[in-house]
Amino acid sequence: MSSTTDYEYRPRTSSGRIANFVDTRAGVSPMVKEFGRKIFPDHWTFMFGEVALYSFVILLLSGTFLAFWFDPTMTSLEYDGSYVPMQGVEMSGAYASTLHISFDIRGGLFLRQLHHWSALMFVMALSVHMLRVFFTGAFRRPRELNWVVGCVLFLLAIVAGFSGYSLPDDVLSGNGLRIADAMLKAIPVVGTYMSMFMFGGEFPGLAIIGRLYIAHVLIIPALILVMIVVHLFMVVVHKHTQYPGPGRTENNVVGFPVGPVYAAKAGGFFFIVFGLLATLAATTTINAVWNYGPYDPSPVQAGSQPDFYMGFPDGALRLMPGSWPFSWEVSIFGWAVPLAILLPLLPIGLLFVAMFAYPWIERWVTKDNRVHNVLDRPRNAPFRTGIGAAAVAFYAVQMMAASSDLIATHFHVGLNDVTYWLRAAYFLGPILAFIIARRMCLALQRKDREIVLHGRESGRIQALPHGEFVEVHEPLDEYKRYRLVNFEDMEVQPARANAKGKVSGTEKLRGRLSSWYFEDRVAPVTPKELDAAHGHHEDHTREVVGAGSHQAQLDK
């Protein structure tokens, strides 16, 4: 007994004793030791995931407050709260309690607006974070599964948002539910059954708000929370990625440790995000449900749009021609198949499948199965950047189409013309975005080569004794140069024969894709090229505009 106590650490102060008591039972110090020394690289693009996380925390806090007063029932009652234009109007308990929160609960409107703005911030930050991960190639081995978890989070965030804005049971959200119902019913054979199952009978019924409520406050947040834990756990396991730079390799992480620097930065950043959202909520109206009136299936009001993250399916439906060039209402074996609703949703489905599968698609094409902890600058992966830009354009055109009526009224153009132009953009936009983004990347890579080989244009013009004018180029320091030359030189991997000596069809496709990916690549400057360019320097001591670049290209 006494021999064991001899070895035990005995703090002298009372606070020390309390801390030791907790530590010896909860095992905090090994965790602090592990997490406190976790390194986070500093770059502004790495912080959007954090913004999403903080918005989610604010959503939980503000949502809990709203749940104290929100009444998810659809039974009719007469409103007698303090919003005069709705007094005496018959409405559901859900709508009445939303008005009650907005007008009769102290701070209720503020928290409702905080909740809604945080939802928009959550989805936006999440989307930007995903774009950053995609364009920098952070989804490559070993992070493919974390990319999938992120994609699941993206879908969950959309579902969370949709279920949330359907809850107040106003005309606008009812219209949104009606569209969701129509999409469900459009699924051949099972659609009607699924709709009946979801709404507990014919739309709108009396069940949907209560069901959406449980999904919104319990099921979806729990799933999101689980996914966030998995996501962050994998971030810890994989360690953080970093941009290329001097001293940064595949085997290290350069940055600040969590304790104390990042704990302070991240903690402070939480309050910045909170403050920003609170300012927005306190000053700017969001979802003025009192304007829309209680849900009634008959009216659809002008300017009915979903929140931005549900804009793309809505826009896709708006872009689809109703009965052109022929009626899209076809009947297969006696089952009505409303193609006008199914067809525009199909490409969206494919886009999501491609999004989930992209890490494997790229790995298959490039045959690159190595671990990547150093990120690509987007310009150094022109094909991937092009694909990303095309996907963004495809999404954005459909999102814009969801606001076609507001584009028409605010820019004084015809609604039909907006639709025609957006239909063209639906097909041409992604192609154009791909070509433009890829060409811009290649041009930026060539500019980088130029700068490495000949330095930066200083803007100083000098007259030589024989009358020639030259611009002085300033050489780059080694650290900056490293950033510009240290990227992977991905080459075309042509189709190869398999063990039986046969080139299979899929291998041929892969070879073609590979050459499409990399045939126009711009190689990084090699030390030899650099020496040659610098030898050039010694002859003249000054670089003449443009002269060396052609030479360098010819040497290559």
Added chain:
Amino acid sequence: MKALSQKRRHPLAVLALLVMALLLTGGLYAVATTTNEAKAETTTYSAQDIEEGQKLFMANCSTCHGVNAAGSEAGPSLIGVGAASVDFQVGTGRMPMQMHGPQAQVKPAQFNDEQTKQLAGYVASLGAGPAVPEEEYLDVTEGDSANGAKVFLANCAMCHNAAGAGGALTRGKYAPSLMGVDEAHIYEAMQTGPQNMPVFNDANITPEEKRDVITYLKALDNNTNPGGFGLGSLGPVSEGLLIWSLGLAVVIGFTVWLTSRSA
């Protein structure tokens, strides 16, 4: 009388009776509806008003509407449109039209109240039509904004937006914003159905209900927005734009600041 009774079994007798019955009911209906609308005709126009109005009409309107206001290829006939229509179209500056397009746009009124009244008097003298509304139906202190909201959301919001912010119609036509519109003009628009708007006559929406709608719109207009900046009351689109522009910019600003001293 004998001749008539002799022909009562003529094969065409049934047809003749049918035509007579149709004419009678149609005629009665026409009389009933015009009396219903003409009932509000209380603003009186002096002979001098009508004469001055005709002069203004000849100088400013006849190019399109014809010298007798009977219409031409460029503009519709104004016989029977009533004073309310003139007061609305001229009073809001829509007429004389700024340019040909999908519909007449609002611009600063070209005629003063006196001239508008004279023009209205002249057009009203051409045929019976809806008159300028009486003051009692424009008094928002008498109206019931809760009933107005109900009527508005059921009849108007599908084109004019739930908050009266306006909306798009097909092929460049649109429903304008109702914010800051004069009470009389709102009433007249419902009564006469200008541009692409349907007519909401007194049988459809009673004068009292019209007053309620006006009361609701004025409540929307004058109430300070409970939630802060309204973002044009355009709904989720302007909210999404705000978060993707200002929201994203501010967040990026902070992230750049937080990482400005990096390792």
